[in-house]
Amino acid sequence: MYFYMKPVNLHGVSLDIESSLFSGQSFMWDKLSGGGMYYCAPISVSAVIIQASDAEGVEIICDSDAVDALPPEEWFSRYFSLDVDTESLFSEAFRLRYPQLAGLLARYRGLRVLRQDPFETMVSFMCAQGIGMALIRRQVTMLREQFGEPLTVQFDGGAARIHRFPTPQRLAEADPMKLRACTNNNLARARNIVAASRKVAEGCIDFTSLASPETSQEDIRSALSACAGIGLKIADCIALFGLGRFGAFPIDTHVRQFLGEWFGFPEASGALTDRTYRILSDRATDLLGPELAGYAGHHLFHCWRTEVRGLQAF
DNA sequence: GACCAGGACCAAA
DNA sequence: TTTGGTCATGGT
Numbered sequence A: 001m002y003f004y005m006k007p008v009n010l011h012g013v014s015l016d017i018e019s020s021l022f023s024g025q026s027f028m029w030d031k032l033s034g035g036g037m038y039y040c041a042p043i044s045v046s047a048v049i050i051q052a053s054d055a056e057g058v059e060i061i062c063d064s065d066a067v068d069a070l071p072p073e074e075w076f077s078r079y080f081s082l083d084v085d086t087e088s089l090f091s092e093a094f095r096l097r098y099p100q101l102a103g104l105l106a107r108y109r110g111l112r113v114l115r116q117d118p119f120e121t122m123v124s125f126m127c128a129q130g131i132g133m134a135l136i137r138r139q140v141t142m143l144r145e146q147f148g149e150p151l152t153v154q155f156d157g158g159a160a161r162i163h164r165f166p167t168p169q170r171l172a173e174a175d176p177m178k179l180r181a182c183t184n185n186n187l188a189r190a191r192n193i194v195a196a197s198r199k200v201a202e203g204c205i206d207f208t209s210l211a212s213p214e215t216s217q218e219d220i221r222s223a224l225s226a227c228a229g230i231g232l233k234i235a236d237c238i239a240l241f242g243l244g245r246f247g248a249f250p251i252d253t254h255v256r257q258f259l260g261e262w263f264g265f266p267e268a269s270g271a272l273t274d275r276t277y278r279i280l281s282d283r284a285t286d287l288l289g290p291e292l293a294g295y296a297g298h299h300l301f302h303c304w305r306t307e308v309r310g311l312q313a314f
Numbered sequence B: 001g002a003c004c005a006g007g008a009c010c011a012a013a
Numbered sequence C: 001t002t003t004g005g006t007c008a009t010g011g012t
Helices: A017-022 A072-079 A092-097 A099-108 A118-126 A133-147 A168-172 A176-182 A187-202 A207-211 A217-224 A232-242 A253-261 A274-288 A293-308
Strands: A002-009 A038-043 A046-054 A057-063 A150-155 A158-163
Touching: A017 A038, A038 A150, A038 A158, A057 A072, A057 A150, A092 A099, A099 A293, A118 A133, A118 A187, A118 A207, A118 A232, A133 A158, A133 A168, A133 A176, A168 A187, A176 A187, A207 A217, A217 A232, A232 A274, A232 A293, A253 A274, A253 A293, A274 A293
Parallel strands: none
Antiparallel strands: A002 A057, A038 A046, A046 A057, A150 A158
């Protein structure tokens, strides 16, 4: 059964689909070739194609016969976190203190932090250690193609053949020697992914309870970093992008760079040990507020990469 | 050819 | 607690 819906009324909410999908928080989306602005990804039990037709709204094509799937409008609003007011990410005091930076950030009002599937997020970021975005994306694509279920979605522009992200069960049963081909030939990483997938499949890691407001950020960190291959940074990434914890503030090399360059945090100059990571993370939370520090941090991250470093995410 | 990329982990001082 | 080596390879 196919859904075809158009358009989503954005009610004046600021949304930049391209930046949101390709700012480096997700490695699941493909840009369909053939001209038009079609973006495609398997989402949980269904597949979604988004066509950003014009400024008025977007069209969603969604194949799903899952009874528990959200209606497309609700899914869309939730996935792109349209409930968050991105106009107020940076306080008046912040904008007065950093006027030049605020000017740069104004270009990214439409950047949304996605509420993604936690398992996809976990495995994706386990593939993200010390290598570039292009290589991360390649790993996730290979994981999908080698271990994920194939799927065809019909839409106006033709048919898209994609692969779902593999289930926890599938990766838990995978042979690390075969999985290795998908993890940049890194056997340790392949073994870590199998072990972590097993924990998810067996219920040792329960994303539903981790996502609960009653679970503290520190409890999320310790639960996830109990897995080999997951440290503070990746645990925070899973919290931010996979558990909807918009206060979580992951710190990688880029974030460390702009914390020193833009805000003059002295701890940003040294190596990123667990101790300095926590200090920087706490200081960033003080600066940006506990509720949306990570959300704002992703704006800063994307802005730093594109405006200062001249990098492209995709 | 050197250096860096959305790191984590272990041994050694 | 911090430092340095290791894992890996594509891009600049």
